[in-house]
Amino acid sequence: MPDITIKKQNEVYFKVLAEKSIIEELRHAFTFKAHNYKFHPKYKAGFWNGDMYLINKDRQIYIGLLGRILEWIKNSGYTVDVDAELTVEHSTISKSDLEEFVKLVPLKGGSITLRDYQFNAILDSINERRRINKSCTG
Numbered sequence: 001m002p003d004i005t006i007k008k009q010n011e012v013y014f015k016v017l018a019e020k021s022i023i024e025e026l027r028h029a030f031t032f033k034a035h036n037y038k039f040h041p042k043y044k045a046g047f048w049n050g051d052m053y054l055i056n057k058d059r060q061i062y063i064g065l066l067g068r069i070l071e072w073i074k075n076s077g078y079t080v081d082v083d084a085e086l087t088v089e090h091s092t093i094s095k096s097d098l099e100e101f102v103k104l105v106p107l108k109g110g111s112i113t114l115r116d117y118q119f120n121a122i123l124d125s126i127n128e129r130r131r132i133n134k135s136c137t138g
Contacts, residue, residue, distance in 0.1 A: 003078040006069070008085040013060040016069075022078065023059060029072055030054040030065070064130040092127040 005017040016023065030053070037043050037050030055061045061069060066086060073080045102114060102122075114122075117135070125131045 002081040004073055004080045006066070006080060006086065007083045008063070009060060012063060014063055014066060014083070014086060016055065016059045016061060018078075023055070025076065026069070026072065027053055027055045030061070030069075064132070093123065095123060098123050098126070 003018060004022060007015050007017065009015050016026065018026075031051050032054075033050045034040070034052050037048075040048065040050070042048035043050050054065060063086070070080065070082070098119070102119075121131075121133045121135060125133060
């Protein structure tokens, strides 16, 4: 029997089923301090430690973190059983195919030239199927 079982909840979350001690390890590994947490009124009042948890109290984690969770499980030496719905293979797009597609996209006001980081963001987003890209807009 595996130490950890991962089941798909919906299109946003998957649920981690494991012993409480393993969940606490996972919760600690996927925690970060909020930006400027020291200035937050709840932190100043002593009600909050500034930590943001990527695994919620219902043991749900965003599906986009599945790869990192599986990597953590492997590095921690645990065994895992992953729901078949989460392991569906998907096709990828090559750099040259994306370049051709970008040339074919009709734009009002003429053509644009993508910067390298914009092109890479599009390529990675398509190939990874889920991704958050942080980019400047102004």
